[in-house]
Amino acid sequence: MKSVLNRLLEYKNDSIFKEELEKIKCRKLKLDITDIVPPELLDSLIKEELNIMFVENDYYYAIYNKSNSKFVAGKYESAEKELIISEIQYSLVNLYKPGDYYLSVYFPRKQYMILEQINIWVIMSVIFLIMLLINFAYVIYTLFRQKKLSEVKNDFISNLTHEFKTPIATSSLAAEMLLRPEIENKPKTIKKYANVILDENHRLQDQVEQLLQVAALEAGNLHYRAQNVDIHQLIKNVFKNFEMRIKENNIQMEVKLEAKDHFIIGDKEHLQNVFSNLVDNAIKYTLVNPKINILTRNINGGIMIRVEDNGIGIRKEHQKYIFKKLYRVPTGNIHEARGFGIGLYYVKAVVDHHHGRIALNSQPGAGSAFNIYLPFKN
Ligand SMILES: Nc1ncnc2c1ncn2[C@@H]1O[C@H](COP(=O)(O)OP(=O)(O)OP(=O)(O)O)[C@@H](O)[C@H]1O
Numbered sequence: 447m448k449s450v451l452n453r454l455l456e457y458k459n460d461s462i463f464k465e466e467l468e469k470i471k472c473r474k475l476k477l478d479i480t481d482i483v484p485p486e487l488l489d490s491l492i493k494e495e496l497n498i499m500f501v502e503n504d505y506y507y508a509i510y511n512k513s514n515s516k517f518v519a520g521k522y523e524s525a526e527k528e529l530i531i532s533e534i535q536y537s538l539v540n541l542y543k544p545g546d547y548y549l550s551v552y553f554p555r556k557q558y559m560i561l562e563q564i565n566i567w568v569i570m571s572v573i574f575l576i577m578l579l580i581n582f583a584y585v586i587y588t589l590f591r592q593k594k595l596s597e598v599k600n601d602f603i604s605n606l607t608h609e610f611k612t613p614i615a616t617s618s619l620a621a622e623m624l625l626r627p628e629i630e631n632k633p634k635t636i637k638k639y640a641n642v643i644l645d646e647n648h649r650l651q652d653q654v655e656q657l658l659q660v661a662a663l664e665a666g667n668l669h670y671r672a673q674n675v676d677i678h679q680l681i682k683n684v685f686k687n688f689e690m691r692i693k694e695n696n697i698q699m700e701v702k703l704e705a706k707d708h709f710i711i712g713d714k715e716h717l718q719n720v721f722s723n724l725v726d727n728a729i730k731y732t733l734v735n736p737k738i739n740i741l742t743r744n745i746n747g748g749i750m751i752r753v754e755d756n757g758i759g760i761r762k763e764h765q766k767y768i769f770k771k772l773y774r775v776p777t778g779n780i781h782e783a784r785g786f787g788i789g790l791y792y793v794k795a796v797v798d799h800h801h802g803r804i805a806l807n808s809q810p811g812a813g814s815a816f817n818i819y820l821p822f823k824n
């Protein structure tokens with residue numbers, strides 16, 4: 447408001463205005479305050495000043511005489527009282543003497559305006575704080591995720607090294623034995639060691655194959671062929687491949703192939719791998735008196751295959767993760783079953799490709815049953 451007063455002073459000292467005042471003096475005996483401060487000029491100066499401050503029409507102003515509370519110019523109707531007690535008022539003594547005249551301004555919404563301004567700041571601070579918290583939570587989440595991923599990666603590398611080291615060590619030991627001169631004339635022993643090397647080689651080949659398949663699955667390069675597949679034949683093949691391990695581990699095996707219709711359209715190799723993985727798990731995770739049941743049955747336009755064991759089982763909280771890549775139930779090294787944690791991930795991907803479903807039923811300490819449903823038409 448001070449700038450308004452300064453501008454009025456400048457105006458008063460302007461030579462042209464002074465001339466004007468002289469002319470008025472000739473006509474009148476005494477100059478009024480409104481001669482020195484023309485109301486139109488005051489109005490436009492105030493408007494200009496307040497627009498800069500972003501106050502639109504919410505204001506009153508007036509020039510009034512403090513000694514008799516008489517209003518002489520301005521926009522003051524119905525706000526006279528407020529203008530008289532307003533904190534924003536300036537004496538016009540420099541412009542007009544005697545100094546009873548005051549320029550007063552009153553903002554009825556001043557409090558609200560301050561509140562509105564405060565509100566905007568509060569809202570912006572809250573938004574900023576929320577954004578900061580979200581960022582912070584995201585950073586923490588990423589940190590934990592990275593930690594988890596790094597743990598999973600380390601476990602995987604340790605499993606991989608172990609899985610590869612064992613067959614390599616075994617076959618190199620067998621080769622050393624073969625090189626010994628004392629067994630040159632013992633064809634039976636030679637055959638035994640050669641078989642060990644061959645078996646270990648097959649094991650390595652299978653493991654590399656499985657890793658490559660999951661790598662292909664990840665890259666979206668897993669190729670499926672659609673052929674007429676006999677599910678019962680695949681189960682028999684798997685049974686044959688595991689014959690040695692079944693005998694070695696004294697496993698009681700029961701295979702009930704009850705499905706009347708056991709042909710589906712699918713990929714023979716991948717489906718056989720599915721059953722191999724399930725039987726491999728059933729053997730690996732059953733430590734005492736192993737019993738494995740395989741059952742097939744026709745349901746709802748498809749075939750259901752169940753692989754059931756009486757092994758260590760899987761606790762509820764782990765069940766939803768076991769089909770995830772690289773997930774292994776933490777055992778605290780209680781049992782020695784090694785693996786990569788990719789078998790069931792691959793199984794689920796193959797079943798999904800055939801528009802089938804896989805479900806697990808398991809009780810810790812009692813055993814697990816994997817049920818696979820494959821539709822005839824997919
Ligand atoms: N029949 C089962 N009984 C108990 N636990 C099982 C069984 N099958 C799977 N699991 C649990 O689920 C996890 C994931 O199985 P998955 O076959 O994917 O991996 P893996 O057997 O550890 O390794 P691999 O990749 O060599 O198969 C296993 O580590 C095991 O903890």
Ligand SMILES: [Mg+2]
Nearest residue numbers: 727785789790
């Ligand atoms: Mg497995």
